[in-house]
Structure formats: C-alpha cells, structure tokens
Amino acid sequence: TQLLEQSPQFLSIQEGENLTVYCNSSSVFSSLQWYRQEPGEGPVLLVTVVTGGEVKKLKRLTFQFGDARKDSSLHITAAQPGDTGLYLCAGDRGGSEKLVFGKGTKLTVNP
Template sequence: TQLLEQSPQFLSIQEGENLTVYCNSSSVFSSLQWYRQEPGEGPVLLVTVVTGGEVKKLKRLTFQFGDARKDSSLHITAAQPGDTGLYLCAGDTTGGFKTIFGAGTRLFVKA
C-alpha cells in the first residue's frame, strides 16, 4: 500500500517566522501536487512538481521535489495569518492514474 506521510501534523507559529512542511513516501511518484484547504472549502491546487530535484517558487512559498521523486517539501518564508490552513500533498502513482493524499499539515499563523 502506498502511503504519503506528512510532518508535522500541526504547526502554530508567529507571523514573520519561516517554516517547512514535509511529505515523505517509500514509493516513487510520477508527479506530486500541493494543495491548501481552508475551513469550509475544498482544497485548492498550489503547485505540481514533476521532475526529480525540481524547485518551484510561488511568492513566499518554495516547493521542492526530491531527487528520487519519493518526497517533497514546502517552505514558507515570513508566514502571514493568511497562510493559515491545511496543507495537503498528493502523489500520482507512476505509470497510472491514481493519486494518493497525505493526511495534511494544519498550519496556524498568529498575528
């Protein structure tokens, strides 16, 4: 069974701090997505990473896909209260059409 483990499960920080969220698996994925979900809403796609070692930046968010395509990280610089939410990673199985979701990291940024 393929699993995606996210850590930490919960993170509470002050505005302006930096943080990193991790997404790990023993399986190889053809691509991986990061989503953010706010209370009462569905997840919203932030980014897709496809190539091993790939780094993508979205304003203050930096996403990295591991060289072996088994893990990924999300780094937020100078977090703001608007970054509060549930961050989910989702990996697409190689050669297939199945997407596996992690359990998420719940981030709370205090003003």
C-alpha cells in the same frame, strides 16, 4: 498501498517566521501536487512538481521535489496569518489517474 506521510501534523507559529513542512513516502511518484484546504472547502491546487530535484516558487512559498521523487517539502518565508490552512500533498504513480493524499499539515500563523 502507497502512503504519503506529512509532518508535522500541526504547526503554530508567529507572523514573520519561516517554516518547512514535509511529505515523505517509500514509493516513487511521477508527480506530486501541493494543495491548500480551508475548513469545509475543497483542496485548491498550489503547485505540481514533476522532475526529481525540481524547485518551484510561488511568491513566499518554495516547493521542492526530492531527487528520488519519493518526497517533497514546502517552505514558507515570512509567514502571514493569511497562510493559515491545511496543506496537503498528493501524488500520482503514473499509469494510474488517482491521487494519493497525505493527511496534511495544519498551519496556524498567529498575528
């Protein structure tokens, strides 16, 4: 069973602060996706990382894939209340079409 562990599970910060959330596994993944999910809605794809060590930026969000392709991080600079949501990482092993999801980090950014 491939597990993706996300930490922290909950994070509450003030507007303007920086934060990093983590997605870790003992398994190697062909790619990792980061999704954001609002209550009662489906996951929305933010980014896909494929190459070990890869860094991708999406405005104030920076995503990194670990060199060994077993872990990933999401860093948010100057968080805004609109960043509030559940951030999910999901990985695929290659040769399999299913995505394995972590349980998510629930982020609350207080104004």
